[in-house]
Amino acid sequence: MAHFAPRAALRRAEAHTRYTALMNYDGASRGRRTKGWKAPASSADAAGYGSRRRLRQLSRDLVRNAPFAARAQHLITNNVVGGGFVPSINGAEDPQLRAVLDTHLGTTAIDAMGLNDLAACQRIAMNAVFESGELLVRRRMRLKSDGLTLPFQIELLEPDYLDETKQWNGGNEVIEGIEFDPWGRVVAYWLYDQHPGDVSRTINTKSRRYAAPEILHLRKLDRPGQARGVPWMAPVILTLGEMRDYQEAQITKQRMAALMAFFVESESDAGASRGTGASALDDIGPGAIIELATGQKVTATEPPKVDGYDQFMKQGLSAIASGLGLTYEALSGDLSGVNFSSARMGRMEMNRNIEVWQGHIIRAQFLTGIERWMREAWLLNFGKAADWQLSWTAPRPQLVDPTREIPAMVKEISAGLNSRHGVIRSLGRDPETIDAELQADTFSTAGEIDGE
Known part of the structure; x- marks a missing residue:
């Protein structure tokens, strides 16, 4: 067409260019407004590849040293787990099963370290999922001679145990310590015997393969195909760090503002005598009358002002709370601007997030696996298949x-x-x-x- 009717071809090309420009999203443009905007086309796990360790380190440091980060962790764990999910028997009460629930899950017999019952393990697990992004629960089988009601215990492991250097196991690909079969299913986990960051002179850097049925992997899944988790504070880490620095700077300014100093000027080149005037200012107190020497003038320092602190902190905490799925009032403890209706509306929105985390993480990934292990141990210990079903009741939400x-x-x-x-x-x-x-x-x- 351009050969026979170049003008028409030009108009057509111009119209096509305008049409294409109108049909595109402004946000996808590569102009001045999006310059420097990083937007890689990575998968869910590739986005965190190589960054998870650093994110975990920063997240743990904030929980240790930043008050609002520690508050956020406690707030989420208290609401998601509270005193622990309580198992109840569906149907008729089974005295044998009730005894197992009380003696194995309700005591420290469930813990390989012998320190926590199942409720406490749930709290530790939720703390780790928030702080590190994920947690591994390993089943450790025991002998009948160990005297346990059910012959198994659980061990909670931080994601640092995953051998992220492992790449292949025969024909199966290993990505960040997780082994996949050719169909993309998780078949095993490669774990170190010790925490790589442990205080020991004999750190074992060799990993072992554990079949997938022996491991429960707890994490928040946000994208299809996602296998690993990231610390929940990842979207707000920079904001939290900057707010901590801002608070420290404001505290320093307040300390400076609390100091009172004076400059003594004298018309004499040799300076005034220290008998009166300048030396007398050292003992200044309420109601004091200071006699200055002839030609002396005293000027007080003007302490720095601390303006806009409350507004800045409120806006920052509001952004952090939104990024974590919480309310500003819950994170900050500031209830000065709410009434019953607004408090209930905010609480209802937060409760939706709590219910999702309870169902998708604690019930689906943790307690369902615990019940499966109980059934398998029941068969080993009592020689018969388990014919019971359990329901897990979430902790009581606080009424407004x-x-x-x-x-x-x-x-x-x-x-x-x-x-x-x-x-x-x-x-x-x-x-x-x-x-x-x-x-x-x-x-x-x-x-x-x-x-x-």
């Missing part, structure tokens, strides 16, 4: 105003919008335990009446 919220729950039950057991579980309690306690209270009250 019980006098308003509890009557609303009662109305839900009366209207058939919820069951009594469902409401009890939403409050973090076990319905079977509540029913047993109510029955015991009724029996005790009836006995007292008969005794009278």
Whole structure:
């Protein structure tokens, strides 16, 4: 067309260029406004490849030394895990299973180190997932002679145990310590015997292969195909670090502002006598009358002012809270600008995040694996397949105003919008335990009446 009608071809090319420009996203342009904007086309795991170790180090340092980072960790762990998810038996009560739950999960028998029960292990796991981005739970099988109710224990391992230098195992690819089969399924984990950062003169740098069924991998999954996690503070690490530096600078300014100094000027070239005037200022106090020498003039220093501190900190904490899925009021503890309605609205939004983390991390990745290991150990120990099912009740959420919220729950039950057991579980309690306690209270009250 350009050969026979060059003018028409030019108009067509011009129209096509304009059409293409109009149909594109402004955000995808490469002009002045997006200059220096890094946007690599990396996969979920490639985005953190080579950066996870540094992110973990910075995250752990902030938790150790930055008050609001430690507050964020405690806040998330307390809300997601609290006192721990409580197991309850679906269907009829099984005395044998109840004894196993009480003696194995409810005591330190579940912990390979013998320090924590399952509830405490949940707290440690959630702390690690927040701080390091992920956690590994290893099953350690035991002999019947060890005297455990179920012949297994669990060991909690930080992601530092993963051998990220391992690349291949036969025909299987190993990426950052995780072995995949040709179909992309996780089949094993390569773990060090010791923490690489441990204080020891004999660090063993050799890793071992552990089959995937022996390991539980806890992390927050945000993208399809993601295998590894990143510290939750990754989006706000720079902001937290800068706010910590800003706070230290403001504290230094406040200390300087608290100091009072004077400059003494004298018209005499030789300076004034130290008997009065300048020397008298050393002992200045409330209500003091200082006599200056002839020709002396005293000028007080003007301390630096600390302006805009509250507004800056509030905006910074608001951004950090948003990046972590929390509310500003929960992170800062500042409730000066909220009432019942606004506090409840903010809490409801945060509760949605809490429920997601409870379901996707603690229930799906941790407790489901614990129940699977219990079933396998049950078969080994009792010689029969487990014919029971467990439900895991999340910790009780704190009510903003019980006098308003509890009557609303009662109305839900009366209207058939919820069951009594469902409401009890939403409050973090076990319905079977509540029913047993109510029955015991009724029996005790009836006995007292008969005794009278």
